[in-house]
Amino acid sequence: MAELRFDGKVVVVTGAGAGLGRAYAHLFASRGAKVVVNDLGGGRHGDGSSSKAADTVVDEIKSKGGTAVADYHSVVDGDKLIKTALDNFGRIDILINNAGILRDKSFARISDQDWDLVHAVHLKGSFKTTQAAFPIMKKQGFGRIVMTASNSGLYGNFGQANYSAAKMGLIGLAKTVAIEGARNNIHCNVIVPTAASRLTEDILPPDVFQALNPEYIAPVVAYMCHDDCEENGSVIEAAAGWAGKCTIIRANGTLLRSPESDNVSIENVKQNWSKITDITNYSLLSSIQEATGALIESLDASGTKEGTNNQDSDETDVFEYTDKDLILYALGVGTTVADPTEIKFLYEGHEEFSTLPTFFVLPALQSVMTSSTTTSAIPGKDIDLSNILHGEQYIEILSFPTGGKLVSKCKVAEVLDKGSGAAIVSDVDTFDNNGNLVIKNQIVTFAVGAGRFGGSRNGTKLVPCIQKPNRSPDLTLTQKTSLDQAAIYRLSGDRNPLHIDPNIAAVAGFEKPILHGLCSLGFSVRVILKSYADYDISLFKACKVRFTKPVVPGQTLRVDMWKEDNRIHFETVVVETNTVVITGAYVDLKSIKMSATSLKSDAIFEFIIEQVKNDPGKAKSIGGVFHYKITKDGKEVKQWTMDLKNAKVYEGAPENKPNTTLTISDEDFMLLAEGKLQPQQAFMKGKLKITGNIMLAQKLAPLLKTNAKL
Numbered sequence: 001m002a003e004l005r006f007d008g009k010v011v012v013v014t015g016a017g018a019g020l021g022r023a024y025a026h027l028f029a030s031r032g033a034k035v036v037v038n039d040l041g042g043g044r045h046g047d048g049s050s051s052k053a054a055d056t057v058v059d060e061i062k063s064k065g066g067t068a069v070a071d072y073h074s075v076v077d078g079d080k081l082i083k084t085a086l087d088n089f090g091r092i093d094i095l096i097n098n099a100g101i102l103r104d105k106s107f108a109r110i111s112d113q114d115w116d117l118v119h120a121v122h123l124k125g126s127f128k129t130t131q132a133a134f135p136i137m138k139k140q141g142f143g144r145i146v147m148t149a150s151n152s153g154l155y156g157n158f159g160q161a162n163y164s165a166a167k168m169g170l171i172g173l174a175k176t177v178a179i180e181g182a183r184n185n186i187h188c189n190v191i192v193p194t195a196a197s198r199l200t201e202d203i204l205p206p207d208v209f210q211a212l213n214p215e216y217i218a219p220v221v222a223y224m225c226h227d228d229c230e231e232n233g234s235v236i237e238a239a240a241g242w243a244g245k246c247t248i249i250r251a252n253g254t255l256l257r258s259p260e261s262d263n264v265s266i267e268n269v270k271q272n273w274s275k276i277t278d279i280t281n282y283s284l285l286s287s288i289q290e291a292t293g294a295l296i297e298s299l300d301a302s303g304t305k306e307g308t309n310n311q312d313s314d315e316t317d318v319f320e321y322t323d324k325d326l327i328l329y330a331l332g333v334g335t336t337v338a339d340p341t342e343i344k345f346l347y348e349g350h351e352e353f354s355t356l357p358t359f360f361v362l363p364a365l366q367s368v369m370t371s372s373t374t375t376s377a378i379p380g381k382d383i384d385l386s387n388i389l390h391g392e393q394y395i396e397i398l399s400f401p402t403g404g405k406l407v408s409k410c411k412v413a414e415v416l417d418k419g420s421g422a423a424i425v426s427d428v429d430t431f432d433n434n435g436n437l438v439i440k441n442q443i444v445t446f447a448v449g450a451g452r453f454g455g456s457r458n459g460t461k462l463v464p465c466i467q468k469p470n471r472s473p474d475l476t477l478t479q480k481t482s483l484d485q486a487a488i489y490r491l492s493g494d495r496n497p498l499h500i501d502p503n504i505a506a507v508a509g510f511e512k513p514i515l516h517g518l519c520s521l522g523f524s525v526r527v528i529l530k531s532y533a534d535y536d537i538s539l540f541k542a543c544k545v546r547f548t549k550p551v552v553p554g555q556t557l558r559v560d561m562w563k564e565d566n567r568i569h570f571e572t573v574v575v576e577t578n579t580v581v582i583t584g585a586y587v588d589l590k591s592i593k594m595s596a597t598s599l600k601s602d603a604i605f606e607f608i609i610e611q612v613k614n615d616p617g618k619a620k621s622i623g624g625v626f627h628y629k630i631t632k633d634g635k636e637v638k639q640w641t642m643d644l645k646n647a648k649v650y651e652g653a654p655e656n657k658p659n660t661t662l663t664i665s666d667e668d669f670m671l672l673a674e675g676k677l678q679p680q681q682a683f684m685k686g687k688l689k690i691t692g693n694i695m696l697a698q699k700l701a702p703l704l705k706t707n708a709k710l
């Protein structure tokens with residue numbers, strides 16, 4: 001086999017002045033790595049410090065032709081230690097957290113200082129060095145980290161309560177770093193060594209001390225750090241030339257309740273104790289997902305319950321609101337006084353003061369967030385705000401609430417195993433003051449990393465998304481979100497720190513806090529209501545969206561719309577990155593009411609066809625044959641004919657000689673149709689080339705305008 005090498009890699013070994021650390025440093029250096037030999041030079045109890053231990057190992061390595069530098073920092077100053085690697089070698093690829101001290105005392109005699117010092121060096125020290133190295137490894141797309149645990153942690157050991165606890169803590173630390181680092185090719189494993197070292201030299205009998213040569217363990221650690229090694233999140237025990245993986249097993253256990261009863265009593269537990277503790281049959285578990293899956297399997301096998309908790313919530317949730325809440329919400333989804341048609345959402349004294357329909361997602365979200373039904377939907381798996389994203393949303397308004405008090409009831413309809421996550425489908429019914437069901441919401445919460453629990457992938461209760469038509473959009477509108485968008489939107493109730501706290505966002509894997517899904521939904525639906533309902537909110541029926549990618553506050557949202565009868569399909573795109581963030585989405589309206597500003601090109605064409613069909617009498621009364629051309633950059637894009645006399649609209653030139661021909665841009669046609677540009681003026685400005693009877697154009701403008709309001 002070819003020699004496994006570490007050329008070009010930079011390795012930091014803590015506590016490398018003697019014993020295991022020294023053996024690691026020598027081995028890595030002999031295989032081409034540049035090594036930072038860290039050692040405080042302290043005694044076994046953490047007292048004193050000198051540079052000698054590290055210097056000696058560096059000299060030894062150099063004398064064999066290797067590359068190494070010494071570092072004398074305490075691991076508690078992990079960032080300084082990693083800086084030594086960066087200052088000398090420009091990178092850090094491999095980090096071996098090996099430094100440790102002992103303060104052995106029987107449990108009753110352990111002082112706070114004994115406890116704190118052991119924890120500071122083992123647990124906090126490993127945390128500090130790893131946290132300093134992690135972002136660099138992330139950028140490099142490569143990193144290998146080893147934590148050093150101990151059998152004392154796995155099994156306990158007399159006189160070592162402080163040390164055992166710290167060592168077991170390192171296993172938890174490593175397992176989570178392994179999960180968070182995996183996507184960036186950062187692997188974190190644990191070594192459980194039993195070796196002769198400064199810590200054990202006068203504790204172990206001499207013959208045993210001899211067999212426990214650190215050089216038997218160093219190759220195991222080195223391989224765990226090699227590019228070829230796929231292992232991540234594992235605990236490997238090694239001693240005396242032997243190595244083996246340690247893992248967690250769980251007894252298959254027993255169900256403590258019967259199909260008829262949902263109670264578990266202390267007596268049930270006593271009766272079943274031997275089955276609970278019998279490990280003749282067990283499951284081998286390596287992740288929370290496997291633990292959850294195994295639990296669900298045993299629940300399924302017992303026939304008492306489906307694997308997930310599809311239960312009505314016991315509580316009902318009361319949601320009260322005033323005009324202030326309505327205005328704050330409207331601001332949160334981008335409504336502005338800059339648009340005069342939006343003032344009615346922002347001023348309670350306006351004669352048409354209105355509520356944006358999507359405001360009514362809020363009672364549903366509040367009820368899901370305050371109930372435990374969603375977070376406890378997968379038995380054995382804690383779901384909290386740090387690992388959930390809003391996946392999908394459906395809202396249907398059966399009748400617009402009038403009072404300021406609503407009551408919601410939520411239940412988990414189903415939990416889908418989506419592989420990379422679990423989709424928890426929650427149905428929420430909202431009732432008004434008289435007990436009438438007024439709003440139905442369905443919230444799909446995507447619990448990242450909670451998939452593979454053995455559940456079904458496809459749902460039966462999920463309101464489906466619907467694909468957009470296969471043509472270019474009928475209408476497109478663009479709106480920029482503000483940098484403060486999430487900061488404003490969260491005041492409407494969803495105070496998930498993911499949307500405001502950079503540290504929490506980083507833990508969830510985002511560079512910056514992300515916008516609430518429901519805020520992007522509010523923006524998009526508002527744009528549709530503006531375009532196709534002229535902001536008549538009573539026309540809103542229902543809406544469904546899937547959030548496919550996060551939005552960052554400050555980005556520009558483009559809403560692409562397709563009209564199919566009274567359904568407006570849409571897709572929302574972040575303009576700056578050209579990323580589709582909402583897909584499979586639609587708004588159902590009771591009827592269409594085009595606003596003048598949305599009457600453009602194809603939309604006008606379609607609209608006119610409808611109007612001519614619906615009201616041929618009116619069309620005929622205006623009369624005339626229009627030949628309408630759209631040109632772009634001097635080139636003709638499209639031409640239509642509107643034969644109002646015969647109530648016919650068709651693409652192409654008129655069959656008979658036209659009495660009017662307009663050649664006009666989209667924008668000017670709009671101005672003309674809105675009456676803001678007179679044909680004569682347009683003609684004078686050279687914007688409009690008109691042949692024939694120009695008065696017909698003026699007749700057309702009010703027709704469009706009137707029909708737009710129909």
Ligand SMILES: CCCCCCC[C@@H](O)CC(=O)SCCNC(=O)CCNC(=O)[C@H](O)C(C)(C)COP(=O)(O)OP(=O)(O)OC[C@H]1O[C@@H](n2cnc3c(N)ncnc32)[C@H](O)[C@@H]1OP(=O)(O)O
Pocket residue numbers: 368369374375388389390391392418419420421423444445446448457458494496498514515516517518546547548549550551
């Ligand atoms: C208790 C409180 C509840 C309240 C919840 C709301 C709280 C709020 O504060 C939280 C928010 O607002 S978060 C902000 C808004 N949401 C987002 O930004 C999420 C954007 N979406 C994503 O990043 C990915 O789609 C992602 C990460 C969701 C999935 O991406 P991937 O893991 O790459 O999945 P992928 O490979 O694309 O597909 C795997 C299977 O999952 C299905 N799927 C994908 N996106 C989904 C989504 N958004 N919702 C539901 N299912 C989704 C896929 O269809 C696929 O399944 P299948 O193969 O069966 O089709």
